[in-house]
Amino acid sequence: MSCPDRIVDYMHDYLDEEITESNKQELKQHLQACPDCEQHFRELEKAIAFVQSTSHIKAPDGFTAGVMAKLPQEKKRLKMGRWFKRHPLLSAASLFLMLMTGSIFSTWNEDQEFSVSKQPNLVVENGTVTVPEGEVVKGDVVVRNGKLNIEGQVQGDVTVINGEKYLASAGQVTGEIEEVNEVFEWIWYHIKEAASNAASLFEGEEKDQSLQ
């Protein structure tokens, strides 16, 4: 049996949903009359149904992570910007920390100049501070970036920052002696000082209250 070639074309047009109405009618009539073509058409439909029936599969776990890990590095600026947006508290904290360290180091650098606490009987010469023999210096002595030579007596604490201290055998210090040389020790010294200031402030308040 020889069927016109166009019948198979019509079948495909039909399956593509692109068949004209008149061709559709012709196809219909032919399929009703011709069992071979009808079988051909059924087989095509069956094949399509089979292909469509293959279940929809999903990408394996970790697929997206795998892609993201293999992408080229993005610009640092964006990464940081996003991080800051996501962690506002941490950004604020880190900014604070940055400014704090900055200011501490700049104070440290400013402090490179020689200075000494003011007591009338201290002798200052070429960056060396001397407590003269037989003299009594009252109050705490602080020397920055210089040498301290104690031959007499100091009634109070002695602190030498970034310098050297020499205590003569005849010299005497009633309070504590402290030497600060490294940056971190220096910071620690400041913290302790701030803490003791604060403590004395509270003590002062307490005293005020007890007076009232």
Added chain:
Amino acid sequence: METIVKRRIKQMIKGDQNAYEEIVELYRDKVFQLCYRMLGDRYEAEDIAQEAFIRAYINIKSFNQNLKFSSWIYRIATNLCIDRIRKKKPDYYLDAEVPGTEGLNMYSQVSADTARPEVELESLELRDEVQKQIAMLPEKYRSAIVLKYIEELSLNEISEILDLPLGTVKTRIHRGREALRQQLKNV
């Protein structure tokens, strides 16, 4: 959905990688499925599908934003699959002995599929058979058939993805259908 995708693509062009993550999430199943049906192997499909997303990311600046992103990623994936099929020479066989072992072959290395109920077995076998028949199609028919019947795309989209005239796409689908008819007639 396309508007979200367009917005994400703009962010991506500015260099924001996280915007791309969402796009990958949206299309990964479809792209993986396309690759799986083209290649017939899960590991290869995952490899190629990931590669497609990476290439899309790298070349995003050449993507014409007036077109659909899906068409573009499908095109990249299809081309990669076809390259892979053409280059494919089996570099290992599952029943080859693993070096340094006795009687241990690659089958024993591949983890067994999780147990499935008996009832599903029959349809599973049928599915495997259909997959096998799809894999036997010449690649030019295969890509057209997979895009049409598994990804359920229109002929126009397929012609855009494959970069072929509509008439050629139709011919390929017709021939693919005829080939499948022959192969699946007795299943």
